[in-house]
Amino acid sequence: xxxxxxxxxxxxxxxxxxxxxxxxxxxxxxxxxxxxxxxxxxxxxxxxxxxARMRWMWIDKVVTFEPRKRLVAVKCVSLAxxxxxxxxxxxxxxxxxxxxxxxxxxSSLILEGMAQTAGILVGSVHDFREKVVLAKVVxxxxxxxxxxxxxxxxxxxxxxxxxxxxSTVGVVERFSFVDGAWAPxxxxxxxxxxxxxxxxxxxxxxxxxxxxxxxRTLLEGAGLRKAGVGG
Amino acid sequence: MAKSRAEIEADVKDVxxxxxxxxxxxxxxxxxxxxxxxxxxxxxxxxxxxxxxxxSTPEKPFKIAQGELFPENLMTDPSLVENGKVTAxxxxxxxxxxxxxxxxxxxxxxxxxxxxGLFTVKSLCDFVERKLG
Numbered sequence: 001x002x003x004x005x006x007x008x009x010x011x012x013x014x015x016x017x018x019x020x021x022x023x024x025x026x027x028x029x030x031x032x033x034x035x036x037x038x039x040x041x042x043x044x045x046x047x048x049x050x051x052a053r054m055r056w057m058w059i060d061k062v063v064t065f066e067p068r069k070r071l072v073a074v075k076c077v078s079l080a081x082x083x084x085x086x087x088x089x090x091x092x093x094x095x096x097x098x099x100x101x102x103x104x105x106x107s108s109l110i111l112e113g114m115a116q117t118a119g120i121l122v123g124s125v126h127d128f129r130e131k132v133v134l135a136k137v138v139x140x141x142x143x144x145x146x147x148x149x150x151x152x153x154x155x156x157x158x159x160x161x162x163x164x165x166x167s168t169v170g171v172v173e174r175f176s177f178v179d180g181a182w183a184p185x186x187x188x189x190x191x192x193x194x195x196x197x198x199x200x201x202x203x204x205x206x207x208x209x210x211x212x213x214x215x216r217t218l219l220e221g222a223g224l225r226k227a228g229v230g231g
Numbered sequence: 232m233a234k235s236r237a238e239i240e241a242d243v244k245d246v247x248x249x250x251x252x253x254x255x256x257x258x259x260x261x262x263x264x265x266x267x268x269x270x271x272x273x274x275x276x277x278x279x280x281x282x283x284x285x286x287s288t289p290e291k292p293f294k295i296a297q298g299e300l301f302p303e304n305l306m307t308d309p310s311l312v313e314n315g316k317v318t319a320x321x322x323x324x325x326x327x328x329x330x331x332x333x334x335x336x337x338x339x340x341x342x343x344x345x346x347x348g349l350f351t352v353k354s355l356c357d358f359v360e361r362k363l364g
Binding site (some may be wrong): 040135136138159160162163164167191193 | 250272273274276277279280283284297
């Protein structure tokens with residue numbers, strides 16, 4: 001009788017221990033899966049951010065290219081762009097009324113679009129071997145906002161260039177489907193430096209990080225670079 | 232018709248006001264480009280481009296070769312600079328390459344960091360006047 005009781009208690013303890021261990025393993029697995037999922041999301045987030053950085057493109061297409069002289073690019077402004085939901089300006093309606101706060105393209109990003117347009121023009125002179133960086137905004141004047149649904153045209157002209165850098169003059173216009181016409185947005189004068197020819201003699205990595213992967217499709221689409229050619 | 236010294240000074244002043252965004256009154260002959268007018272690295276290239284544009288005529292382009300106005304990268308040559316000081320060879324080269332710059336006391340204490348202080352509004356005017364002949 002006593003032996004039977006001892007066996008029963010022993011079995012119960014054993015089952016209890018097994019259940020406990022099982023629960024611990026289960027909780028451990030759940031924690032592990034949770035960490036993996038969470039970690040995965042974090043890693044994916046990093047990758048997304050990295051990709052987002054690499055897609056810092058503020059022109060959609062090169063439409064005119066005159067070597068060593070002029071380059072024209074366009075950008076379609078979309079309400080899907082995140083930045084438009086954090087930047088507002090007044091909009092004058094056809095009726096004469098004014099909407100006080102409508103999404104408008106920030107002038108700083110219009111300037112970036114011109115810098116990319118003019119930068120490609122300058123880079124094309126030496127077949128994108130030079131690291132061309134924006135060194136100075138000589139002047140930038142804006143007279144009109146650009147809103148979602150409109151198209152921006154960047155018209156950049158190479159004014160002067162030597163081994164150390166270049167100066168460009170650019171005209172920005174926008175097309176409104178409401179007006180059915182192009183209208184002036186601003187004028188931007190820029191200076192670019194060839195990074196490897198800097199006055200201080202500072203050395204930079206050999207790889208051309210300016211005209212990297214992110215620009216390749218754009219340049220290929222404009223016929224400025226053969227598909228599949230590296231650099 | 233050749234430009235007078237006063238015309239050259241007025242044109243150089245215009246160039247510096249546009250390139251550096253400084254007040255006209257600050258552009259005096261003794262003002263140094265870096266110390267007094269706040270010129271940075273890329274501004275020197277901007278000044279060169281603007282001088283070329285300002286003084287070019289259809290008959291006679293005003294072209295400034297690299298290193299002709301400012302001795303770019305000259306002082307990174309180890310034979311010209313030792314222990315932060317311009318060597319005798321470097322001084323001789325400066326006199327030859329940039330005669331529009333008055334070395335003054337620089338020869339007695341030729342610290343390379345003081346070199347940029349030698350470029351004044353007057354030295355730019357002297358350069359243009361000499362080059363226009």
